[in-house]
Amino acid sequence: MDWSSFGSAISGAVIGGFIAGFFALKSTQKSFDNQKTQSDESEKKLIKGVLQAIHDELETIFERYQESMGSKIENLNDQEALAFYYPLVSDFFTVYNGNSFLIGRIPDNDLRKKIIKTYTIAKGMVDSFRLNNDLVSKWEFSEKLFAESQLEVHKQQAIAHHSALVDYAKSIKDGHASFKVEVNGLLRELRKNGVLNEVNN
Template identity: 55%
Template sequence: MDDLLTWFSVCLSGIFAIIGGWIGGSIGGRYALKATQKAHENQKNIADETEARIVKSLLQAIHDELETVFDQYQETMGNRIEALEKNQPLAFYYPLASDFFSVYHGNTFLIGRVKDHDLRKAIIKTYSLAKGLLDSYKMNNDIIHKWEHWSLVFAETQMEVHKIQAEAYRSSLINYAEVLKKMHEDVKVNLKETTRMLALAGIFS
């Protein structure tokens, strides 16, 4: 009888040990899982904060670049094109740098990380219009060069064929001036809207 009680006691002890181990393991596993989840959440929060800082810095730089480049442009050419009278050529060379938009071109891989779809689209549109305007000024510079060339040739030769060439290029300049004025206004309007949207996005806070 004593042997039976002893055996039963040993069995109960073993069962309790197993149950205790299972409960302890379960609780420990649950805390370990929560700790892992918490660590993951912390890492994600840190990654999100880092991403937000990177995008905000990019938007600040874009705002500054757009304002700076346009202010310089307005002083050198914008005021001139706005004051140009109808049926007059823009007979003025616009010196063009190799890259006005170093911030934008150097960070195009980050533009897609701007979460605000409308803001992202506005930025891309403004830069596209601005680059199109600069390309058009290059074309105008080329027409001016050809007009001056044939005007000089006519002055030296007094041949009618050269006069016709010079007048044709001057006529092209007059027509192209209207195109430039329209493109200038489009850039100005889009730039104003984009900088407004950038400010509303909280880049200065």
């Protein structure tokens, strides 16, 4: 047996194995890096899509709200009631509610907090209008009873319900002012983050 040839063969095999292993490892690492890059890009596109949808939802809702109710609230004087119904659908915030699991994945802490705060205030406004609608219903019912019966008790109830509407209108005006500030601030922030930029979508 030629030990020299045998040693050379073993050395060659070991070196060849190391080289093959090294390149296999490099190939695996490169594949992992590529997958991570693709995953990161997919995540960015997903979050950007959610932010665009939130922008469009808020902008649309606020424009319609401002036209139908916001302007009326701003024109109320301090002793005036919001004495009419505001029709409410079951869910104004389809995008936000349907993508709530993605909100926590928004990397910008301040933006994430702004989104949550704005929608919390918006939902609070919806609850306020539901309560106001209930107060309007009670006031109208008392007015109807008084008109039919002419009883003093129903007149006093109608006056009390109207007074409650006047007081609650002040709370709605405060909520509206806060809501308007938050929505406009969030829309500006979303635009600064490039939600209207179609490049690299």
